[in-house]
Amino acid sequence: MNTRMRRAAIAIASTAMAVSLAACGSAAESGDKAEESNGGKAKGDDITVGLLLPENQTARYEKFDKPIIEEQIGKLTNGKGKLEYLNAKQDATVQSQQIDTMITKKVDVLILDAVDYKAVANGVKKAKEAGIPVVAYDRLAEGPISAYTSFDNTEVGKTQGEALLKALGDKAKDGQVVMMNGSVTDPNAAQFKAGAHSVLDGKVNIGKEYDTKEWKPENANANMEGAISSLGKDKIIGVYSANDGMAGGIITALKGAGLSKLPPVTGQDAELAGVQRIIAGEQYMSVFKSYPAEAETVAKMAVSIAKTGKLDSSLETSTVDSGTDKGIPSVIVPVVSLTQENIKDTVIKENYYTVDEICTAKYKAACDKIGLK
DSSP states (O other), rough: OOHHHHHHHHHHHHHHHHHOSSSOOOTTTOOOHHHHHHOOOOOOSSOOEEEESSSSSSSSIIIHHHHHHHHHHHHTTTTEEEEEEEEOOHHHHHHHHHHHHHHHOOOOOOOOOOOSSSHHHHHHHHHHTTOOOOEEEESSSSSSSSEEEEEHHHHHHHHHHHHHHHHHHGGTTSSSEEEEEOTOHHEEEEEEEEHHHHHBBBTTTTEEEEOGGGOHHHHHHHHHHHHHHHGGGGEEEEEESHHHHHHHHHHHHHTTTTTSSSOBBOOSSHHHHHHHHHHHHHSOOOEOOHHHHHHHHHHHHHHHHHHHOOOTOOBBEEOOOSSOOOOOEEEEEOEEEOOOOIIIIIIITTTOOOHHHSSGGHHHHHHTTTOOO
């Protein structure tokens, strides 16, 4: 991991380790699930951690998650721990096969970011039966999960909804809002959606709403073209987009319809392209989430479970329930609404990107206009 990412991770880690939703005790007190998974057998530093990530279209996984997790495993095992990494490239069947591969390789613990949180349940069960505890990462998979870390996904949706209402001001009911939710195979998408609805319902007119297959920008683009055709381009006053990738596809559709002034469009993930669109005034906001803090947390969880059968006692946890299991110990990382006003205090300050990376020739004038130099 490069120096910029390392500084970002260190800067945020102390906050993430302390944050939880209604924390209900130490990890040691809620670590029974982890201990059951590996029989409570203590191991040394010579462990192998499996990491299964869901896709590689979103920049975060290769830029932050994988390298940070790998570096932290090394630090927590005195350089003796190893990482086995596979990416499912948005294919749930492939990910099931990858779980089998990790079982065959006899990894000591598995970090799993599920493509399809329900379809993966059988694989999680097989891993547990093989004595391999599974830590759910970013998305809460079903099956006998030992621990979980993510962001407060309902709060993400609320943050997006509140930002859209702020952008619309007293014109919130003067036209139609389009909602572009994420994939139905991702449990986080349902929580983002619920959080946004809790803020927007009754305060805006939702003209069209979509659950976007596989989170793909091209699918969001096609959906948005359909919404424009159905509602009329001049009737759309705002777009709720669940992430930055889809926001890009949505904005392309809006531009293609010939809109001279784009309506406010939300996002999530603080991707570089999303941040640049925010600076240019094409995208209204994104949600800044500390991937370094989340990645550090899951590495600490996984290594501790593999070595001791329990979560590290320094982790303050809450508990969450999945569709199959209850009382899963979890650590929740906070989120921040990202707009033009706080780019310096978020992605720049935390060393996600440099000013030079953001303010390329195409965006230099826009950067100068908001004082980003």
